[in-house]
Amino acid sequence: MSRNKLYCHVAVSLFFSAASQSQAEPLKICYDQWAPMTMFPSEASPARGVVIDMVDEIYTSKGYQTEYFEVPLARGLDMVAEGLCDMLPEYLFSKNSENDFVYATEPTFAYTTAFVVRRDDSWRYSGIESVEGRRVATGPGWDYSSMSVEYQNYLDDPKHSSFVEVIAGDDDVVDRALRMIRDHRVDTYVDNDLVLQYALNRLGLEEDLRIVRPGLEKKLVERPIFSKKIPAAKRQKLIRIWNEGRLALKGIQEKSLLDKYDVRFEE
Template identity: 70%
Template structure:
C-alpha cells in the first residue's frame, strides 16, 4: 500500500484539533486552518490530497507504516521517532493560554499558582515542550485529586469547556487559537474567558513525513512544504485564520 499513488496523491493523516485540524462532515465540510494550508501548498504543485481522519496515536502509526505520507502537525522533538522525518518549517509556533470561568480572577503566575485549582487534560497529552513544570505537576501523584483526565475521540476540548462552566474543573491550558475557536463555537463568551499570558514557551508543531517513502520523494514533499509555508506567512496566513474567526494577535 505504501508505494501506491505517491506520484500524484498525497495521503494525509490528521487528528481533531479545531480550528487547526477539523474532522469534516457533510454539513460542515471545513477541515481547518492547517489542512487548508496543506491543500493550497500541495494542490498548487499538482497533488491530489487524500485525507484520513484518525486519533493522533493512530495517525502516527499510519505514517510510520507508510499508510499515510504525512501528518501536518506533531509536537517538535529533538529526538524524533524513527518512523518519520520532520519538515524544516513549523506549521505554527503557538502561544498558549488558559480558559477559566468569567468570574474567576485567577492568573497564571508560575506553577505555584495552580495550587488548589482543578485542571483538565487529555490522556497522555504532553506539555513538556512548553512547560516542564506543568508536565511534572500533572504527573505528580500528590496532585492526582486536582487533575481530571478527560478521555474521548474528537470532542474532549468541548467537554472540558462545559465542565469548567459547570464548576466541575477550574481551568484548562491549550493553544490560544484553539481556546478562541471553541469559546466562539460553544457560544460561551458570557460564561468563560481566556487568561493570558500562558506558559513560558511556545508550542511548536511540525509536519512529519513517512520514512516508508523513498528518500528522494520524501525530500521533494518536505521541500514543497518548506517553500510553501514560508510563502504563506503574513497576509495569506491571516486570511486562513480569519476564515475561522481566530487571530494570532489576540
Template identity: 70%
Template sequence: MKRKKPQDKKRYRPYFLLVFMCSLTVTSMGNMSRAATLKVCYDQWAPMTIFPSQGSTSRGVVIDMVEHIYTAKGYQLEYYEVPLARGLAMVAEGLCDMLPEYLFSAHSENDFEYAKEETFAYATAFIVRRDDPWRYKGIQSIKGKRIATGPGWDYSSMSVDYQDYLDDPQHSSFVEVIAGGDDVVERIFRMIRDNRVDLYADSDLVLQHVLNQVNLADELEIVRPGLEKKLVERPIFSKKIPATKRQALIKIWNDGRRSMRGEQEQILLRKYKVSIED
C-alpha cells in the same frame, strides 16, 4: 478498432502508430496522475485540523494550507481522517505520505522525517470563569486550583513544571482527567462554567475556536499569558517514501509555508474566526 483491408496498408501503419502513441500518452498521464497523489493522514484538532461533517466540509487551517501548497504544484490530496496514534502508525508503515502536524522533537523517530518549517508555534493560554481573577504566574499559582486535562496529554514541551505538577500523585485530587471522544474540550468548558473545575490550558487558537463553538463567551474567558514555552508543530513525512521524492515533498512544504506567512496566513485564520494574539 476495425481491421483494415490489405490495400489500406500504407495508411494503416501510420494510423496504428498514432493510436499507439496516443495510448502511451494516456497511460503516461495516468501514471503521472497517480504519482502526483499525496496521501495525508490527520487527526481532529479544531480549528487547525477538522474532520468534515454533514454540516461542514471545512478541514481546518493547517489542512487548507497543505492543500493550497501542494495543489499549486500539481498534487491531488487523498485524506485519511484517523486518531493521532493511527495516523503516526500509517506514516511509519508508508500508508500515508505525511501527517501535517506533530509535536516537534529534536530527537526524531526513525520512521518519519520532520519538515524544517513549522505549521505554527502555538502560544498557549488558559480558560477560566469570567468572575475568576486568577492568572498564571508560574507553577506556584496553580496550587489549590482544580485543573482539567485529558488522558495521556503531555504539556512538557511547553512547561516541564506544569506537566510534573499534573503527574504528581500528591496533586491527584486537584487534577481532573476527562476521557472521551472529540468533544472532550467542549465538555471541559462546560465543567468550568459549572464550577466543577477551575482552569484548562491549551493552544490559544484552540481555546478561541471552542469558545466560539460553545457560545459561552459571557461566562468564560481566555486569559494570557499561558505556559512558558510555545507548542511547536511540524509536518512529518514517511521514510518509506524514496529519499529523493521525500526531500522534494519537504521542500515544497518549506517553500510554500514561508510564502504564506503574513496576509495569506491571516486570511485562513479569519476563515475559522481565530487570530494570533500578540
C-alpha cells in the same frame, strides 16, 4: 462556433482535464481533529481547518492530488510509520520523536497557549505555584513538557492527582473541559490560544468563560511529519515543497486563512 464544434471543444477540454488529474501524483495525508487547525468535514460544514487548507494549497499547486484520512492522532502516527500515509500535517516537535518519520523544517505554527477560567474568576497563571490547589483538566497522556516542564511535572506528581481531571476520549476533550469549567467541576484548562478562541465561539460559552493570558512559558511548536517508508527522494521533495510553501504563505495569506475561521494571534 457551431454547436458540433462546441461539443468537440468541450469534449477535448474534459479529456485533457481528466488526463491531467489522472497524472497528478497522489499524496496521502492522515490527520486528527484539533479545530480550527485540523477539522473533520461533515455535511453541515465541509471545512477541514487552517492547517489542512495550507497543506491543500501548497501541494495541489505543485500538481499533487491530496487524499485525506480522518483518524485519531495515535492511529495517524501509526499509519505514517507504516507508510499508509505519506504525511501528517501537525505533530509536536521533539528532538527525541524522530523514529518512524522525519520532520519538516518549517513549523505549521508556533502557538502561544492560554488558560480558560470562569468569567468571574480573577485567577492568572504566574508560574507553577499559582496552580496549587486549583482543579485542572487535561487529556489522557497529553504532554506539556515542551511548553513547561514544571507544569508537566505538576500533572505527573501523584500528590496532585485529586486536582487533575484526565478527560478520556479522542475528539471532544476540549469541549468537555470547557463545559466542566462552566459547571464548576474543574477550574481551568490550558491549550493552543486559537483552539480556545474557536471552541468558546462555537460552543457559545463566551458569556460564561474567558481566556486568560499569558499561558505556559514556551510556545507549542508543531511541524508536519513525513513517513520513512516512502522513497527518500520523494520524501525530501515533499519536505522541500512544504518548507518553501509555508514560508510563502506568511503574512497576508496566513492572516486570511485565520480570518476564515474567525481566530487570530493575540499581541
